[in-house]
Each structure stands twice: as C-alpha cells, then as structure tokens.
Amino acid sequence: MTRECYDAAVLGLGAMGAFTCLELARRGLSVVGLDQFTPPHDRGSHSGDTRVFRVAYAEHPEYVPLAQRAGQLWDRLGEEAGTVFLHRTGMINLGPEDSPLIAGIQDSAAKFGLEIEEFPEEEARLRFPAFHPERGSKILFEPGAGWVDVNGCLRFALEQAARASAELRMQARVESCRREGGDFLIRTTSGTVIARRLIVAAGAWSGLLLARLNLPLKVLRKVLVWVKPLHPTPFEPGVFPVFASAGEFFYGFPNIHGEGVKLAIHWSREPMQPTDIDVPQPEVDTKEIQPVLEKAAQLLPSLAGPLPGALDRVIRAKPCLYTMTPDEHFIIGRHPYWENAYIAAGFSGHGFKFAPAIGEILAGLALDGKACLPIGFFSLPRFEEPAARRGVHP
Numbered sequence: 001m002t003r004e005c006y007d008a009a010v011l012g013l014g015a016m017g018a019f020t021c022l023e024l025a026r027r028g029l030s031v032v033g034l035d036q037f038t039p040p041h042d043r044g045s046h047s048g049d050t051r052v053f054r055v056a057y058a059e060h061p062e063y064v065p066l067a068q069r070a071g072q073l074w075d076r077l078g079e080e081a082g083t084v085f086l087h088r089t090g091m092i093n094l095g096p097e098d099s100p101l102i103a104g105i106q107d108s109a110a111k112f113g114l115e116i117e118e119f120p121e122e123e124a125r126l127r128f129p130a131f132h133p134e135r136g137s138k139i140l141f142e143p144g145a146g147w148v149d150v151n152g153c154l155r156f157a158l159e160q161a162a163r164a165s166a167e168l169r170m171q172a173r174v175e176s177c178r179r180e181g182g183d184f185l186i187r188t189t190s191g192t193v194i195a196r197r198l199i200v201a202a203g204a205w206s207g208l209l210l211a212r213l214n215l216p217l218k219v220l221r222k223v224l225v226w227v228k229p230l231h232p233t234p235f236e237p238g239v240f241p242v243f244a245s246a247g248e249f250f251y252g253f254p255n256i257h258g259e260g261v262k263l264a265i266h267w268s269r270e271p272m273q274p275t276d277i278d279v280p281q282p283e284v285d286t287k288e289i290q291p292v293l294e295k296a297a298q299l300l301p302s303l304a305g306p307l308p309g310a311l312d313r314v315i316r317a318k319p320c321l322y323t324m325t326p327d328e329h330f331i332i333g334r335h336p337y338w339e340n341a342y343i344a345a346g347f348s349g350h351g352f353k354f355a356p357a358i359g360e361i362l363a364g365l366a367l368d369g370k371a372c373l374p375i376g377f378f379s380l381p382r383f384e385e386p387a388a389r390r391g392v393h394p
C-alpha cells in the first residue's frame with residue numbers, strides 16, 4: 001500500500017474533476033486525481049460524445065456569467081489543442097412564448113444583453129428546413145450556442161493535467177475518506193493517499209461518497225438516441241443547428257461525422273434506485289426510444305418518419321446518468337463541516353457546458369478560499385441540513 005501526501009486530491013475525473021485537476025496542477029499544486037474507471041467512459045454522466053452549450057440560460061440568469069466564462073475557456077482550450085472543442089453551430093429554440101424555455105431564454109438574454117435572433121415561422125422554415133414547428137411557436141436562435149466534443153476535451157484536459165504534473169490514478173475507486181490531523185486520508189482500491197485539500201466531484205456517486213451529509217441527490221437514468229436521417233442534407237452540420245423545443249425539452253444535434261442525429265428528452269423523469277449505479281446500466285429498451293421518436297416525428301418529420309418505421313432508422317442508443325438536486329440547480333462550494341474540502345455535485349443533467357469554468361472556481365476555492373465567479377446561488381446550505389439537525393458531524 002502506498003502512502004503519499006499531496007496538496008490536493010480530486011475525487012472523480014469526469015467533467016468537473018478533470019478540469020479541476022488541470023487548473024490546480026497548472027497553478028503549481030501537487031495534485032492527485034482518482035477515478036474508479038478511465039474517463040472518458042460510459043458509466044457516469046458524460047457519456048454520449050456531445051453536449052449542448054448555450055448561454056441565454058432558460059433555467060436561471062445566474063448561470064449566464066458561468067456560461068460566458070466557460071465559452072471563453074472552451075475556445076482557448078481548443079486553440080491550445082489545435083482543434084475546436086466548442087462548435088458554435090448556433091441553437092434554435094422553439095415553443096410557446098410563455099413556456100419556461102422561451103420565457104427563460106428571453107429573461108436571461110434581456111438581463112445580460114445577449115444576442116438572440118427571433119425568426120418568424122416562415123423564415124425559420126426556409127433557413128432550417130428540417131424543422132416543422134407548431135403553429136404559433138416562438139422561434140429564438142442563439143448564434144453563439146453549439147455543441148462540445150466531450151471525449152476530445154476530457155482527454156485533452158487529463159493529458160494536460162498530467163503534463164502539468166498531476167498524478168492521475170485510473171481504476172482507483174475511493175472507498176473512504178476521513179480527516180486525520182489537518183489532512184485527508186483517502187483509502188482507494190489502489191492504495192491510500194493523504195492530501196491537504198479535498199475536492200469531491202464524483203458525479204452520480206457523490207451521494208454515496210458523502211453519505212453522512214445526506215445530500216439531497218437523486219440519480220436518474222436517461223437515454224440518448226442516434227438516428228440515421230432519411231434525407232441527410234437538412235441535418236448536415238452547417239445547415240442544422242443544435243435545437244431544443246419547449247415542454248419536455250426535446251433536443252438534438254446535427255449529423256456529426258455522419259454518425260447520426262443525436263436526440264434526447266431532458267425534462268421528463270424516470271426515477272431510478274441509487275443502488276443501480278454500481279452495475280452497468282441495462283441496454284436501452286425500445287420503450288425508452290419511442291417517446292424520443294414520437295417527438296422527432298412531430299418536429300423533424302423528414303428525419304426518420306413516423307413510428308413504427310422510424311425505429312429502423314435508429315443506429316445506436318445509450319443510457320446516461322443525471323444526478324438531480326430538488327431544485328435542479330448545482331451544488332458548488334465548501335463541505336459543511338470539513339475545512340479545505342469542497343463539493344461539486346448535483347449537476348442535474350445540464351452541467352457539462354460549464355466544466356472548465358467550474359474547474360477554475362474549485363481551484364480558486366481550494367487555493368485561497370475564493371471563487372472567481374459568484375457561486376452563492378449554488379450553495380449547499382440552501383437545502384435543509386438533516387445531518388446537522390440530528391447532530392451528526394461527519
């Protein structure tokens with residue numbers, strides 16, 4: 001068993017942990033990053049190749065500065081890597097004017113003076129021929145939005161973290177973590193490490209790792225579906241933007257590299273037992289695919305046509321995990337009882353786009369207790385603290 005001491009330990013090397021390691025290592029700290037798998041992987045919340053990036057945030061305007069900073073960092077990281085991680089295809093949003101999606105986008109755009117174009121229905125049909133919006137829909141286009149290359153950017157972040165001397169231990173599952181003196185003693189399946197600072201970014205497993213905090217997290221299974229278009233041209237990148245429609249937030253991506261138009265439903269919920277996260281998710285069932293194809297048949301009729309024939313156009317389908325908080329906003333901040341420990345969890349199915357900005361925030365907190373952007377909105381104490389009420393201090 002090895003026993004070593006680091007300035008900081010990052011538990012989890014998925015979206016949030018990878019960028020936190022990178023930031024900490026580049027700021028000169030000795031860092032150990034630990035993951036039970038080898039990211040990028042299919043077992044957590046970052047599977048499925050691509051993620052939507054948007055700034056005019058329907059969920060709450062508090063996210064806008066975080067998205068703006070993340071956008072700068074995605075562009076900068078892409079330049080550094082000699083590639084593009086954030087593809088700014090633009091994003092089309094469709095729905096009733098008073099829907100949470102459309103009203104929320106307009107609210108954030110107005111508060112921050114963001115660029116949003118509104119298209120009359122006829123013009124939208126000419127510019128984006130694949131879409132058949134419902135009559136009376138409001139159609140908003142955000143030109144700076146787009147999609148992020150998940151695997152490319154995670155690999156780059158981890159490579160660069162290692163280059164900056166972070167020690168990354170893959171296939172090292174953290175089994176327990178406790179305070180010893182002023183340090184943290186972290187027991188893993190590949191040895192014990194000691195660190196002066198602790199950052200927990202364990203995605204769907206955060207509730208288990210911090211069990212005594214009784215975090216208000218619920219893990220849900222979600223499915224992603226890739227469809228081979230019947231008529232490819234209107235779905236090509238450059239023609240077809242990222243999109244979202246109001247109601248259940250049905251959304252999708254262009255036919256990237258000819259690998260299919262990826263579709264999913266963000267806001268419908270199917271509860272899942274927390275114990276399920278430690279076994280590989282079962283294959284996606286046809287019943288899980290059908291609701292997605294029903295929505296596609298309405299909004300994008302030329303993509304796959306109606307059911308049941310549309311099922312033949314499905315190339316691939318994958319499960320992925322959402323870690324929900326009760327208000328669907330993130331938890332970012334200090335551990336309630338441990339000094340020098342920080343938590344980034346509960347990303348509720350919409351965290352990836354912010355990952356490099358969250359890495360910066362966590363690195364700032366761990367270094368000198370200061371976040372580079374306001375994070376009060378994401379604080380854990382906004383929820384009840386049952387552990388504290390019961391007098392349990394983990």
Ligand SMILES: Cc1cc2nc3c(=O)[nH]c(=O)nc-3n(C[C@H](O)[C@H](O)[C@H](O)COP(=O)(O)OP(=O)(O)OC[C@H]3O[C@@H](n4cnc5c(N)ncnc54)[C@H](O)[C@@H]3O)c2cc1C
Nearest residue numbers: 012014015016036044045052174203205320347351352353
């Ligand atoms: C279907 C789907 C679609 C999504 N679409 C979008 C989108 O379009 N835009 C967007 O912004 N976001 C999106 N998200 C959300 C986004 O991907 C997540 O918010 C983000 O990946 C969360 O990052 P994380 O670091 O918390 O979790 P993860 O990326 O899952 O990383 C957590 C890591 O911790 C490791 N870990 C856990 N426990 C331990 C342990 N005990 N020991 C060692 N390692 C451990 C895991 O192995 C994992 O690698 C989507 C999510 C899903 C599931």
